[in-house]
Amino acid sequence: MVIKVYDEKVQRIAQADARLGQLIAVIGDLTIPLRVDPFDSLVMSIIGQLLSVKAAGTIYTRFVDLCKVVAPESILLMEDTEFRAAGLSRSKTSYIKDLSSKVISKEVDLYQLDQFSNETVIRILTSVKGVGKWTAEMFLIFSLGRLDVLSLGDVGLQRSAKWLYNLDKHEDGKACLERKASLWFPYYTIASLYLWEAVNMGYVDSCASLEELLL
Known part of the structure; x- marks a missing residue:
């Protein structure tokens, strides 16, 4: 997924929301790799729940080394001890096995x-x-490439929005996203990607405000 600053969709958001528009101008174009395999994408999401990106990546790599192919059939042949050897908890092991069973039975057809x-x-x-609502929303964005997804419960989005709009850290980030959503309609995903990127690039932590970033 490539997001160009001068794309009509991006400019529509920038014109409707001046502060976000300034942030977009600073960040520039975005290239977001989509996860091609939906099953692998969900396994990665389950592994990454409540973990840092680095820790999740380490466990996922170990998991792939053990199962060889991230496919429901190969996963259901694995012993629980192998899941634990990769660093997965009992609960995440049961989640991944449940996903595998439902995919094989066609109860869930990811394709x-x-x-x-x-x-x-x-x-x-x-x-x-x-698999909760947040995981499903991330699937919509990073696997299906949907542009109209706003994950109101995402902590990173809430933190970035509070920074961008100069809100106190104790204020309700979800309410802030809800207030601004109409300015981004229907391209919530594009707005979200720029808010996430402000966190990823360190702006939210290193600059007290957008104004400081623009100096």
Whole structure:
């Protein structure tokens, strides 16, 4: 997924929301690699729950080394001890096995999800143990490439929004996202990607405000 600053969708957001527009100008174009395999994408998401990106990556690499191929059939042949050797908890082991079973039985058909609405995709995915709304929303963005997703519960988005709009750290970040959402409609994902990038690039931690960043 490539987001160009001068794309009509991006400019529409920048014109509607001046502060976000200034941030977009600083960050520039974005290239977001999509996760091609939906099953692998969900396994990665489950492994990464409540972990740092670095820790999740380490465990995922160990897991791949053990199962060789990230596919439901190979995963169901693994022993629980192998999951633990990779660093996975009992709960995450059960989540990944439940996902594998549901994919094999066709109860969840990951390869048909791109045909459904966001709401239907979320409903289907959250039928899997351990897959909540946030994980399903990340799947919509980073696997299906949907541009109209706003994950109101995402802590990173909330923190970035409070920084961008000069809110006190104790204020409600979710409420801030809800207030600004109408300015980004329908391209919530694009706004989200720039807010996340402000965190990834260190702006939220290193600059007290957007004004300081622009100096």
